[in-house]
Amino acid sequence: MLNLNHTEEILAILIAVAIILGFVFSTYKEIQNTIAEEKAKDREKKETEAKVKTLIKYLDAKTELIDTVNEAHKKFKKNK
Numbered sequence: 001m002l003n004l005n006h007t008e009e010i011l012a013i014l015i016a017v018a019i020i021l022g023f024v025f026s027t028y029k030e031i032q033n034t035i036a037e038e039k040a041k042d043r044e045k046k047e048t049e050a051k052v053k054t055l056i057k058y059l060d061a062k063t064e065l066i067d068t069v070n071e072a073h074k075k076f077k078k079n080k
Contacts, residue, residue, distance in 0.1 A: 004012065
């Protein structure tokens with residue numbers, strides 16, 4: 001077994017505590033980064049969904065307009 005004097009024991013304990021604190025800090029940072037990435041993905045998904053809904057409304061309005069023009073065109077030909 002190793003024989004350490006009092007100063008060496010304190011130094012070994014301090015190094016062990018520093019390693020543990022470093023591990024805790026890096027884990028905390030990784031968790032924060034993961035949460036930030038998930039929030040960004042969620043925000044992007046919501047923005048994309050809003051854009052798709054707007055596009056669908058636009059296409060529906062365009063379809064209604066085209067249908068109305070076609071009906072008017074048919075009535076015009078029929079009256080002619």
